[in-house]
Amino acid sequence: xxxxxxxxxxxxxxxxxxxxxxxxxxxxxxxxxxxxxxxxxxxxxxxxxxxxxxxxxxxxxxxxxxxxxxxxxxxxxxxxxxxxxxxxxxxxxxxxxxxxxxxxxxxxxxxxxxxxxxxxxxxxxxxxxxxxxxxxxxxxxxxxxxxxxxxxxxxxxxxxxxxxxxxxxxxxxxxxxxxxxxxxxxxxxxxxxxxxxxxxxxxxxxxxxxxxxxxxxxxxxxxxxxxxxxxxxxxxxxxxxxxxxxxxxxxxxxxxxxxxxxxxxxxxxxxxxxxxxxxxxxxxxxxxxxxxxxxxxxxxxxxxxxxxxxxxxxxxxxxxxxxxxxxxxxxxxxxxxxxxxxxxxxxxxxxxxxxxxxxxxxxxxxxxxxxxxxxxxxxxxxxxxxxxxxxxxxxxxxxxxxxxxxxxxxxxxxxxxxxxxxxxxxxxxxxxxxxxxxxxxxxxxxxxxx
Amino acid sequence: xxxxxxxxxxxxxxxxxxxxxxxxxxxxxxxxxxxxxxxxxxxxxxxxxxxxxxxxxxxxxxxxxxxxxxxxxxxxxxxxxxxxxxxxxxxxxxxxxxxxxxxxxxxxxxxxxxxxxxxxxxxxxxxxxxxxxxxxxxxxxxxxxxxxxxxxxxxxxxxxxxxxxxxxxxxxxxxxxxxxxxxxxxxxxxxxxxxxxxxxxxxxxxxxxxxxxxxxxxxxxxxxxxxxxxxxxxxxxxxxxxxxxxxxxxxxxxxxxxxxxxxxxxxxxxxxxxxxxxxxxxxxxxxxxxxxxxxxxxxxxxxxxxxxxxxxxxxxxxxxxxxxxxxxxxxxxxxxxxx
Numbered sequence: 001x002x003x004x005x006x007x008x009x010x011x012x013x014x015x016x017x018x019x020x021x022x023x024x025x026x027x028x029x030x031x032x033x034x035x036x037x038x039x040x041x042x043x044x045x046x047x048x049x050x051x052x053x054x055x056x057x058x059x060x061x062x063x064x065x066x067x068x069x070x071x072x073x074x075x076x077x078x079x080x081x082x083x084x085x086x087x088x089x090x091x092x093x094x095x096x097x098x099x100x101x102x103x104x105x106x107x108x109x110x111x112x113x114x115x116x117x118x119x120x121x122x123x124x125x126x127x128x129x130x131x132x133x134x135x136x137x138x139x140x141x142x143x144x145x146x147x148x149x150x151x152x153x154x155x156x157x158x159x160x161x162x163x164x165x166x167x168x169x170x171x172x173x174x175x176x177x178x179x180x181x182x183x184x185x186x187x188x189x190x191x192x193x194x195x196x197x198x199x200x201x202x203x204x205x206x207x208x209x210x211x212x213x214x215x216x217x218x219x220x221x222x223x224x225x226x227x228x229x230x231x232x233x234x235x236x237x238x239x240x241x242x243x244x245x246x247x248x249x250x251x252x253x254x255x256x257x258x259x260x261x262x263x264x265x266x267x268x269x270x271x272x273x274x275x276x277x278x279x280x281x282x283x284x285x286x287x288x289x290x291x292x293x294x295x296x297x298x299x300x301x302x303x304x305x306x307x308x309x310x311x312x313x314x315x316x317x318x319x320x321x322x323x324x325x326x327x328x329x330x331x332x333x334x335x336x337x338x339x340x341x342x343x344x345x346x347x348x349x350x351x352x353x354x355x356x357x358x359x360x361x362x363x364x365x366x367x368x369x370x371x372x373x374x375x376x377x378x379x380x381x382x383x384x385x386x387x388x389x390x391x392x393x394x395x396x397x398x399x400x401x402x403x404x405x406x407x408x409x410x411x412x413x414x415x416x417x418x419x420x421x422x423x424x425x426x427x428x429x430x431x432x433x434x435x436x437x438x439x440x441x442x443x444x445x446x447x448x449x450x
Numbered sequence: 451x452x453x454x455x456x457x458x459x460x461x462x463x464x465x466x467x468x469x470x471x472x473x474x475x476x477x478x479x480x481x482x483x484x485x486x487x488x489x490x491x492x493x494x495x496x497x498x499x500x501x502x503x504x505x506x507x508x509x510x511x512x513x514x515x516x517x518x519x520x521x522x523x524x525x526x527x528x529x530x531x532x533x534x535x536x537x538x539x540x541x542x543x544x545x546x547x548x549x550x551x552x553x554x555x556x557x558x559x560x561x562x563x564x565x566x567x568x569x570x571x572x573x574x575x576x577x578x579x580x581x582x583x584x585x586x587x588x589x590x591x592x593x594x595x596x597x598x599x600x601x602x603x604x605x606x607x608x609x610x611x612x613x614x615x616x617x618x619x620x621x622x623x624x625x626x627x628x629x630x631x632x633x634x635x636x637x638x639x640x641x642x643x644x645x646x647x648x649x650x651x652x653x654x655x656x657x658x659x660x661x662x663x664x665x666x667x668x669x670x671x672x673x674x675x676x677x678x679x680x681x682x683x684x685x686x687x688x689x690x691x692x693x694x695x696x697x698x699x700x701x702x703x704x705x706x707x708x709x710x711x712x713x714x715x716x717x718x719x720x721x722x723x724x725x726x727x728x729x730x731x732x733x734x735x736x737x738x739x740x741x742x743x744x745x746x747x748x749x750x751x752x753x754x755x756x757x758x759x760x761x762x763x764x765x766x767x768x769x770x771x772x773x774x775x776x777x778x779x780x781x782x783x784x785x786x787x788x789x
């Protein structure tokens with residue numbers, strides 16, 4: 001491949017964000033799960049939930065560390081790889097970026113306090129209270145950083161005068177049309193994914209033959225949360241579809257391979273396109289796209305042919321959209337299935353949740369994370385060729401510096417090392433110190449399940 | 451004061467904040483590794499860990515804050531620095547990433563891994579060196595515009611006395627600031643053995659710090675005479691800075707009032723840093739970017755300052771809470787608390 005700083009800058013940014021997103025998602029969702037577990041522990045005087053909260057918190061620190069450093073990476077890389085873009089848009093996105101850092105600062109301070117004050121106060125509620133600023137901080141930082149991205153999708157509230165951006169109205173820029181659905185979808189799916197990541201851990205432990213009631217409580221709690229968050233994610237996803245139809249029709253049309261502007265548009269599931277844009281093996285759901293886009297089966301949906309050829313997003317985003325939606329829907333089904341079986345088990349003694357269900361649950365965390373990555377690639381590649389939709393194309397925002405290829409290599413190595421390190425440390429941390437031992441040490445052995 | 455002056459002042463305060471907290475952090479990492487290989491680990495390890503554990507995350511935020519504020523107020527800097535700093539900037543990022551994660555890995559994950567400690571301690575010294583390049587570049591003479599392109603003149607940078615003197619100053623002051631703080635902290639923890647070791651470090655690094663500062667003075671005179679002239683106008687700040695240094699060294703030498711001694715060290719750097727910064731104005735990157743031509747939208751400038759104030763109202767009480775719980779809580783500092 002010939003050296004082209006734009007291509008390498010795109011790959012490197014994608015790589016850094018793709019890696020960061022894993023930890024950022026956990027960073028947004030897991031504090032909420034920790035707080036819920038701690039709350040249940042105190043409320044029900046149940047040491048199992050308290051231990052759950054503690055163990056999750058311990059693992060969480062490791063992921064936070066990587067989240068912090070990769071977040072710093074992307075913060076600095078924005079300037080290094082996209083200097084022309086930052087020169088122009090920097091001022092417009094400065095306010096939400098700023099507030100994101102504030103929110104993160106706030107979270108960092110209270111996380112430090114939270115981790116080192118477990119046994120400091122006699123009243124356990126004081127410690128629980130400290131988790132609230134952590135949740136607020138992590139969720140707000142997701143909110144603000146997503147606003148930055150929303151602005152890039154539907155920029156408004158400024159004028160462009162040559163290479164200078166003038167007359168910025170900070171609030172109008174922040175609360176652009178993409179803001180509500182994007183932020184809500186990001187936050188909700190982060191909660192959902194974190195719940196499933198933790199459910200995966202519990203399911204794997206039970207599959208490995210551990211039958212302490214601790215694991216069952218963990219599984220049930222995470223699956224209930226998973227159901228609530230995946231339902232809300234799906235609902236917000238539907239609103240996002242309506243947003244796209246109105247403000248970014250080209251993204252929706254590319255995702256659905258919808259070429260002709262028609263009414264009663266159908267939604268395409270799966271399949272592939274040949275050179276002449278004929279669909280093979282795809283499933284066409286009549287009316288569905290019109291419903292997704294406008295909530296009305298007879299509504300007109302704009303097709304790709306009405307978009308200038310040099311402003312069309314790549315057609316491969318269809319696959320990412322499909323994977324995201326497919327994973328999201330099967331998660332809801334899985335949660336309902338598990339909760340139903342779990343209830344049946346409780347009513348009639350001796351019946352266990354079938355192993356294949358547990359096995360399915362053990363895939364839910366990685367799959368949910370995959371859905372996050374796919375959804376994100378869909379959203380980002382879907383606004384190509386723009387970096388600032390309608391204002392600046394991606395090719396004009398990138399650095400002109402040489403050596404981006406070497407930097408790509410260096411960062412790839414870094415992420416391999418970090419990924420391996422996290423995996424290694426987390427595994428060792430939890431293998432060496434099992435919950436059973438910890439419960440015994442704390443003198444709170446809730447008894448075996450059988 | 452105009453918006454841009456307020457903007458650069460606020461940013462400079464954040465950079466100063468980073469300088470202090472990061473120095474303590476970087477230096478602590480180095481001392482921790484140094485003590486490990488010289489077999490004195492058990493003497494100072496607990497003190498360092500007890501201080502660092504609750505605060506390590508906060509350090510990074512100062513840097514990100516400064517970066518974002520810089521682009522927000524002065525977007526042209528993103529263009530010049532972003533393009534030219536690709537390599538040194540990326541190296542700094544990688545070092546910061548390794549350092550941050552391996553700190554967490556070694557503290558919360560597996561205990562006492564020599565390799566992790568080496569990564570942690572070693573990168574802590576390289577980061578200040580790579581970050582100090584930004585200050586060097588801002589003096590002018592190291593970047594050149596060629597048509598649509600901006601390039602960093604590596605040859606010039608690596609052979610510049612000024613660049614090297616800044617790197618040396620960054621290195622030794624990190625160790626000096628850190629040792630001065632940890633001496634105080636160990637004293638508070640009533641850990642006299644650790645205090646003696648750290649006091650030795652503080653005294654040992656005080657001389658090089660002052661020599662390196664003088665070196666920078668001479669180098670700047672040759673490299674950017676105009677900036678040097680401006681600094682002479684503010685000579686009182688640098689003289690006061692030297693006075694603070696002498697008081698701090700006197701106190702540490704005599705093991706007296708170590709808290710005050712650290713405050714003096716902070717003042718010493720504050721005076722020198724703000725004197726340097728004030729003399730640099732109105733230029734941010736000499737002679738390409740000055741503070742006047744950057745802010746194109748007053749509404750955004752005001753909103754940013756508003757966000758700053760609101761944020762500080764939130765942050766300062768939280769930071770005070772953090773310090774009361776961990777820095778100034780006698781039980782915690784002395785390790786009397788259950789973990």
